[in-house]
Amino acid sequence: MRTHYCADVNEELIGKEVVVAGWVASRRDHGGVIFIDLRDRDEVVQLVCDPADSIEAHRVADEVRDQFVLIAKGVVRARGEGLENPKLKTGKVEIVVKELKIENRSLPMPFDLDDEKVNEEIRLRYRYLDLRTQRMHKIFKLRSKAAMASRNSLANQGFLEFETPVLTKSTPEGARDYLVPSRVFPGEFYALPQSPQLFKQLLMVSGFDRYFQIAKCFRDEDLRADRQPEFTQIDVEMSFCTQDDVIGVAEQLIRDIFNEVDLGDKVPQNFERITYKDAMEKYGSDKPDLRFDLAMVDVIDIFERSTNEIFSEIAKDKKRNRIKALKVPNGDNIFSKRQMKGFESYVRKFGAKGLGYFQYKEEGLKGPLTKFFSQEDLDEIIKRCDLKVGDVVFFGAGDKKTVLDYMGRFRLYLAELMGLQNDDEYRFVWVVDFPMFEVEDGKVKALHHPFTMPKLNSEGKLEYSDVEDIESIAYDIVLNGVELGGGSIRIHREEIQEEIFKILGISEEEAQEKFGFLLDALKFGAPPHGGFAIGFDR
Numbered sequence: 001m002r003t004h005y006c007a008d009v010n011e012e013l014i015g016k017e018v019v020v021a022g023w024v025a026s027r028r029d030h031g032g033v034i035f036i037d038l039r040d041r042d043e044v045v046q047l048v049c050d051p052a053d054s055i056e057a058h059r060v061a062d063e064v065r066d067q068f069v070l071i072a073k074g075v076v077r078a079r080g081e082g083l084e085n086p087k088l089k090t091g092k093v094e095i096v097v098k099e100l101k102i103e104n105r106s107l108p109m110p111f112d113l114d115d116e117k118v119n120e121e122i123r124l125r126y127r128y129l130d131l132r133t134q135r136m137h138k139i140f141k142l143r144s145k146a147a148m149a150s151r152n153s154l155a156n157q158g159f160l161e162f163e164t165p166v167l168t169k170s171t172p173e174g175a176r177d178y179l180v181p182s183r184v185f186p187g188e189f190y191a192l193p194q195s196p197q198l199f200k201q202l203l204m205v206s207g208f209d210r211y212f213q214i215a216k217c218f219r220d221e222d223l224r225a226d227r228q229p230e231f232t233q234i235d236v237e238m239s240f241c242t243q244d245d246v247i248g249v250a251e252q253l254i255r256d257i258f259n260e261v262d263l264g265d266k267v268p269q270n271f272e273r274i275t276y277k278d279a280m281e282k283y284g285s286d287k288p289d290l291r292f293d294l295a296m297v298d299v300i301d302i303f304e305r306s307t308n309e310i311f312s313e314i315a316k317d318k319k320r321n322r323i324k325a326l327k328v329p330n331g332d333n334i335f336s337k338r339q340m341k342g343f344e345s346y347v348r349k350f351g352a353k354g355l356g357y358f359q360y361k362e363e364g365l366k367g368p369l370t371k372f373f374s375q376e377d378l379d380e381i382i383k384r385c386d387l388k389v390g391d392v393v394f395f396g397a398g399d400k401k402t403v404l405d406y407m408g409r410f411r412l413y414l415a416e417l418m419g420l421q422n423d424d425e426y427r428f429v430w431v432v433d434f435p436m437f438e439v440e441d442g443k444v445k446a447l448h449h450p451f452t453m454p455k456l457n458s459e460g461k462l463e464y465s466d467v468e469d470i471e472s473i474a475y476d477i478v479l480n481g482v483e484l485g486g487g488s489i490r491i492h493r494e495e496i497q498e499e500i501f502k503i504l505g506i507s508e509e510e511a512q513e514k515f516g517f518l519l520d521a522l523k524f525g526a527p528p529h530g531g532f533a534i535g536f537d538r
């Protein structure tokens with residue numbers, strides 16, 4: 001229906017006839033001559049409807065309203081001097097309309113399409129209009145480019161694209177499944193896959209060597225800003241590989257995507273790595289935001305020597321408990337006394353029993369807690385936390401899990417208050433050496449999923465005294481405190497898989513019923529393999 005997209009109407013076409021099609025972005029009647037901004041997917045072009053050129057087109061233009069659908073035929077001409085619009089690609093020209101057809105009319109818009117602050121409920125109710133805005137088009141174009149770049153990157157790296165079933169059996173990521181009743185087998189259900197995890201492992205057993213899929217996944221979890229019931233993953237699996245090989249593929253993929261969307265200079269030459277243990281102990285999170293430091297320091301041994309019984313008691317159990325110091329450089333000048341008191345109520349929300357702090361003044365450390373420490377130990381705190389005059393140092397004490405959690409949250413809260421999270425900075429980090437299991441209320445659970453390879457001793461055996469000390473070959477890629485994705489090397493030998501199920505308290509029958517086909521497949525020459533998945537929209 002058109003000869004040109006609006007964006008392509010430029011000076012080269014001056015004097016030529018064109019046909020454009022799109023929606024009315026605005027219409028202005030300048031005493032006899034009507035100007036219409038016509039928008040298609042990519043750009044706006046100005047239509048001029050002058051009765052001197054076509055009485056009929058001018059008559060139609062008179063009826064036109066915002067968001068009507070038009071097809072316009074006319075001749076391109078240069079805009080008059082001083083009337084150019086440098087903001088538009090088409091800003092040097094306009095179309096003198098000879099024929100104008102209203103292809104469809106529109107009700108008045110229920111909200112102003114140019115206003116970014118419109119209430120979300122209205123926007124979602126009229127989602128198709130929301131998606132007609134330039135802002136949304138920009139996002140969807142970016143998304144399409146990124147998907148294409150992912151495909152190209154993985155194809156270039158030797159991966160084949162697959163589709164795996166959506167009506168399937170339950171998969172093991174640990175969320176709740178969505179169920180679909182079967183008509184043919186009344187009372188039976190399909191589960192929608194939480195990820196293609198089992199399928200991609202089976203494809204490795206089938207010898208495909210390198211698999212990828214831009215896959216829809218379904219998890220029945222509570223909504224959060226970055227978590228939806230259905231979402232898309234770039235899902236990857238490969239054979240005969242080490243952790244470094246898999247990480248290499250993921251880094252190349254990220255580099256290629258960022259290059260495609262003109263953010264290539266944000267991706268580092270070498271990605272940082274941090275162990276899970278360090279991430280937790282220093283930043284209180286397995287997805288640390290490293291754009292700023294504010295790292296925690298261990299002071300449990302110093303507090304053990306204090307004359308405060310609560311602290312010295314906590315400090316006795318160094319395996320289960322933690323006492324952590326968090327220094328805020330220049331905090332004394334940044335925060336008022338009242339604000340510092342308020343921090344305590346912030347951490348209490350996450351289980352803290354209190355929040356002690358010292359201020360480092362010219363005269364030395366000040367604060368109600370100082371009286372419990374010897375001068376040597378106060379000096380040791382200054383040294384260990386590398387304090388300068390004006391700094392404030394906060395302390396969290398209690399059981400390990402609670403302290404690391406609330407101090408980690410407190411760290412982010414402080415960073416937000418201090419404006420330390422720069423949106424133009426991209427700080428990637430791999431978190432490696434995740435524990436294999438976590439124990440909650442006495443129940444052992446797989447931290448990643450039960451097919452993750454645990455670290456084995458030199459004889460290829462699982463050796464441990466405490467299941468919580470078993471590490472796995474699992475890794476997450478984190479950007480600015482957001483987990484983009486993760487993966488692991490998988491178990492490819494049946495006897496190790498059985499041992500893991502045993503630790504997880506999954507009986508042979510249950511394992512057979514749930515994952516029998518995978519366990520059987522491991523008996524038929526499964527190669528060493530591993531992979532990862534990245535949440536595409538993240």
Ligand code: ASP
Pocket residue numbers: 173194195196197236486487488531532533
């Ligand atoms: N299937 C895993 C997940 O969705 C990712 C992986 O291990 O490849 O979390």
